[in-house]
Amino acid sequence: MTADLTASCPVPLNDYAQVLLAHGGGGRLMDQLIAKMFVPAFANPLLAERHDGALINLDGRRLAFTTDSYVVRPLFFPGGDIGTLAINGTVNDLAMCGARPLYLSAGFIMEEGLSMETLWRVVQSMKRAAADAGIQIVTGDTKVVDKGKGDQLFINTAGIGRVEHERPISPAGIRPGDAVLLSGDIGRHGMAIMSVREGLQFESSIESDCAPLADLVLSLLNEGIEIHCLRDLTRGGLASALNEIAQSAGAQIDIDQNAVPVHEEVQGACEILGLDPLYVANEGRFVAYVPVSDADRALKTMRAQALGAEAAQIGMVVTGSPGLVTLKSQIGARRILDLLSSEQLPRIC
Amino acid sequence: MTADLTASCPVPLNDYAQVLLAHGGGGRLMDQLIAKMFVPAFANPLLAERHDGALINLDGRRLAFTTDSYVVRPLFFPGGDIGTLAINGTVNDLAMCGARPLYLSAGFIMEEGLSMETLWRVVQSMKRAAADAGIQIVTGDTKVVDKGKGDQLFINTAGIGRVEHERPISPAGIRPGDAVLLSGDIGRHGMAIMSVREGLQFESSIESDCAPLADLVLSLLNEGIEIHCLRDLTRGGLASALNEIAQSAGAQIDIDQNAVPVHEEVQGACEILGLDPLYVANEGRFVAYVPVSDADRALKTMRAQALGAEAAQIGMVVTGSPGLVTLKSQIGARRILDLLSSEQLPRIC
Numbered sequence: 001m002t003a004d005l006t007a008s009c010p011v012p013l014n015d016y017a018q019v020l021l022a023h024g025g026g027g028r029l030m031d032q033l034i035a036k037m038f039v040p041a042f043a044n045p046l047l048a049e050r051h052d053g054a055l056i057n058l059d060g061r062r063l064a065f066t067t068d069s070y071v072v073r074p075l076f077f078p079g080g081d082i083g084t085l086a087i088n089g090t091v092n093d094l095a096m097c098g099a100r101p102l103y104l105s106a107g108f109i110m111e112e113g114l115s116m117e118t119l120w121r122v123v124q125s126m127k128r129a130a131a132d133a134g135i136q137i138v139t140g141d142t143k144v145v146d147k148g149k150g151d152q153l154f155i156n157t158a159g160i161g162r163v164e165h166e167r168p169i170s171p172a173g174i175r176p177g178d179a180v181l182l183s184g185d186i187g188r189h190g191m192a193i194m195s196v197r198e199g200l201q202f203e204s205s206i207e208s209d210c211a212p213l214a215d216l217v218l219s220l221l222n223e224g225i226e227i228h229c230l231r232d233l234t235r236g237g238l239a240s241a242l243n244e245i246a247q248s249a250g251a252q253i254d255i256d257q258n259a260v261p262v263h264e265e266v267q268g269a270c271e272i273l274g275l276d277p278l279y280v281a282n283e284g285r286f287v288a289y290v291p292v293s294d295a296d297r298a299l300k301t302m303r304a305q306a307l308g309a310e311a312a313q314i315g316m317v318v319t320g321s322p323g324l325v326t327l328k329s330q331i332g333a334r335r336i337l338d339l340l341s342s343e344q345l346p347r348i349c
Numbered sequence: 350m351t352a353d354l355t356a357s358c359p360v361p362l363n364d365y366a367q368v369l370l371a372h373g374g375g376g377r378l379m380d381q382l383i384a385k386m387f388v389p390a391f392a393n394p395l396l397a398e399r400h401d402g403a404l405i406n407l408d409g410r411r412l413a414f415t416t417d418s419y420v421v422r423p424l425f426f427p428g429g430d431i432g433t434l435a436i437n438g439t440v441n442d443l444a445m446c447g448a449r450p451l452y453l454s455a456g457f458i459m460e461e462g463l464s465m466e467t468l469w470r471v472v473q474s475m476k477r478a479a480a481d482a483g484i485q486i487v488t489g490d491t492k493v494v495d496k497g498k499g500d501q502l503f504i505n506t507a508g509i510g511r512v513e514h515e516r517p518i519s520p521a522g523i524r525p526g527d528a529v530l531l532s533g534d535i536g537r538h539g540m541a542i543m544s545v546r547e548g549l550q551f552e553s554s555i556e557s558d559c560a561p562l563a564d565l566v567l568s569l570l571n572e573g574i575e576i577h578c579l580r581d582l583t584r585g586g587l588a589s590a591l592n593e594i595a596q597s598a599g600a601q602i603d604i605d606q607n608a609v610p611v612h613e614e615v616q617g618a619c620e621i622l623g624l625d626p627l628y629v630a631n632e633g634r635f636v637a638y639v640p641v642s643d644a645d646r647a648l649k650t651m652r653a654q655a656l657g658a659e660a661a662q663i664g665m666v667v668t669g670s671p672g673l674v675t676l677k678s679q680i681g682a683r684r685i686l687d688l689l690s691s692e693q694l695p696r697i698c
Contacts, residue, residue, distance in 0.1 A: 009465060009466055009469035016465060017464065017465050017466070018461075018462050018463060018464055018465060019459045019460070019461060019462065019463040019464075019465060019468065019493055020461060020493070021461050021493050021495065022493075023459070023491065023493050024459065024491055024492045024493030024494075025493070030491060033491060034489075034491065037468065037469065037472055038455075038472065038489055038491075041472045041473060041475070041476045042455070042472075042475070042476060042479070042485075042486035042489070044485050044486070044487060046485070046487040046488070047486065047487055047488065047489070053488055054452070054454075054487035054488040056452060056487065056509075058410065058412075058451070058509075058511065059410055059511070061407065061408055061410060063407075063509075065452055065454060065487060065488055065509060066454065066488050067454035067455070067456045067488055067489065067490050067505070067507055068456065068490045069456040069457075069458050069490055069492045069505060070492075071458060071492045071494050102405075102407070103403070103405060103414055105403075105414060105415065105416035105507045106387075106391070106416070107416045107417065107418040107505045107507075108418075109418050109420060109458070109503055109505075110368045110372065110373065111368070112367075112368060112369060112370050113367050113368065114367060114368040115366065115367055115368075116358060116365060116366050116367060116368060117358050117366070119368065119386065120358035120386065123386055123387065123390045123391075124390060126390070126391070127390045127391060130391070136391075136393050136395070137391035137393070137396065138393060138395040138396055138403035138405065138414060139395070139396065139402055139403040139414055139415050139416055140383075140387060140391070140396070140416065141416050141417045141418055141505075142372065142373055142379060142382060142383065142387070143373045143418045143419075143420045143503075143696075144368055144369070144370050144371075144372050144373030144374070144695070145373075145420050145500060145503075145696060146370065146500075146695065146696070148497070149499065149500035150498065150499060150500070151494060151495075151498035151499070154458055154492075154494075154503070156416070156418060156456045156458075156490075156505035156507075158416055158454045158456075158505075158507030160405075160407075160412075160414060160509065162407065162408070346493070346495065347492075347494060347495070
């Protein structure tokens with residue numbers, strides 16, 4: 001029986017007989033695992049879209065449904081903790097479907113010996129973050145695993161949102177000529193985590209950008225912006241989000257690095273560590289694809305809000321090679337911006 | 350700051366400064382943790398109901414929404430695996446809301462080094478179980494944690510179901526005079542897990558009862574049975590489910606042990622191990638509270654289906670002490686059937 005199952009399992013054919021950290025890293029290996037393992041097995045059109053959430057038509061009502069597990073290490077970091085991540089991460093996936101976040105579930109996997117005060121602090125963060133995002137936690141579950149079989153606390157949240165407009169927002173909606181808009185500066189979440197990881201401390205304090213993005217997205221929709229696609233920047237950073245979208249949309253995306261806002265302390269920290277901010281994780285930033293004729297109005301709308309103050313057009317969708325992302329560097333040379341095989345930092349969210 | 354937070358954290362006041370395995374065991378400690386930590390923090394009426402899922406009214410449509418994480422050890426056991434559990438467990442929570450299961454999310458937390466073949470086998474089980482339950486997996490997430498910081502594989506599923514009837518099904522609906530119906534024999538899931546746990550092997554093979562319960566529940570609703578409340582029997586077994594309902598409903602429940610079906614091999618295994626089958630976990634059984642005038646018709650409907658073949662009336666809701674569960678034992682003595690402080694077996698689901 002084992003032999004049969006192995007033979008029919010497509011993933012070991014790629015020489016990975018075991019799950020690696022990279023299979024959860026938001027890069028090429030995770031992409032392969034999802035494409036070869038999960039999508040074929042659970043075959044249905046919603047999953048195959050590879051959107052941030054599923055758009056469900058339930059008796060004529062359009063709902064968005066999404067889930068994420070949070071395994072960030074350490075649990076607390078400048079600008080947030082696993083609790084704020086668990087709320088905002090799922091709120092943002094709903095927002096990327098163009099939905100108004102309404103209801104959350106919360107599943108806690110606790111390691112035996114977790115300090116009750118730590119749990120309490122995380123739960124209070126979740127309470128505040130849920131209130132800030134205007135979402136209700138309506139159902140939950142608690143599990144405890146033996147000491148040494150977990151890592152203090154993992155949290156899963158799933159979310160339901162209401163789609164209140166008729167616009168189809170998905171990679172399939174992208175067109176050559178679309179402007180690529182970025183909602184703010186990049187790299188802060190990843191570098192905030194890095195700043196508290198074992199032994200790595202920077203002089204200046206970099207805070208995570210962790211924030212709920214739904215209001216910003218809903219304001220664009222209210223403004224009548226013809227949003228074609230949205231994608232938040234998480235594991236794998238801006239570069240991975242662009243690559244995923246370029247592949248799903250079958251479009252080429254050209255980016256101008258000079259237009260991508262990176263704060264000086266993030267740039268400095270990245271240089272010290274040999275990291276590229278384009279690949280560093282974010283938790284409160286997204287890219288919007290809109291017709292170029294709507295770009296200025298969209299930027300004005302975003303910049304009027306604190307979370308979108310640094311919004312910028314960073315590139316264009318062009319006719320060219322489907323799936324390709326190119327980057328014009330700060331010195332003017334154009335190169336391919338590829339998908340990394342894994343996240344630079346494991347367990348970033 | 351730490352001192353303030355500790356002072357405002359109610360749980361350590363109960364002398365538990367750390368999370369114990371029992372806090373996830375379905376017994377008294379888990380009950381306290383939920384009541385004192387999660388319900389007050391995430392305060393909203395849906396969570397406070399302590400139902401198996403939240404009943405949401407979305408623009409006039411009634412939906413059920415629920416979540417569970419699965420941390421069962423070992424991953425494979427007679428009659429199922431973590432994949433079948435992850436589908437059926439959440440399907441059953443939707444069924445207990447009287448809902449038709451429609452959509453599932455799936456979040457995988459994998460430990461680095463997990464065998465790809467093991468993952469593949471679990472995913473195939475999920476595929477089959479989802480097809481059997483008529484539910485679609487429409488969105489998902491994969492995370493990987495470092496070797497030694499997990500235990501091969503944890504799965505979270507969240508589910509959405511449609512409530513297709515007007516009946517309010519919840520503990521508040523229970524009335525003195527209601528019959529307590531049990532859908533089948535008890536104790537098989539817990540003893541199946543036990544049979545493969547380290548060093549404990551029985552001669553006869555006991556298979557888990559893991560199964561999707563939605564069809565059985567929907568058939569009762571189609572039959573016009575006036576269901577007042579439903580509860581599936583999971584962690585903590587029949588005794589815990591009865592206690593939770595008696596407390597939530599503010600009612601007394603009297604049970605006749607002679608009426609509770611327990612298969613001979615389960616009874617024998619329990620006796621060897623000193624376990625009480627009333628507290629052993631199940632994954633394909635539920636209790637229904639219906640007016641006694643509907644009891645015979647409900648039993649006939651259930652018994653016509655394989656999953657309900659051994660359905661039986663096991664007791665009555667009576668006026669008496671709110672929250673009390675009493676048991677008339679096999680030799681006729683009546684005693685209080687209490688909530689254990691924890692599950693007899695950790696990580697049963």
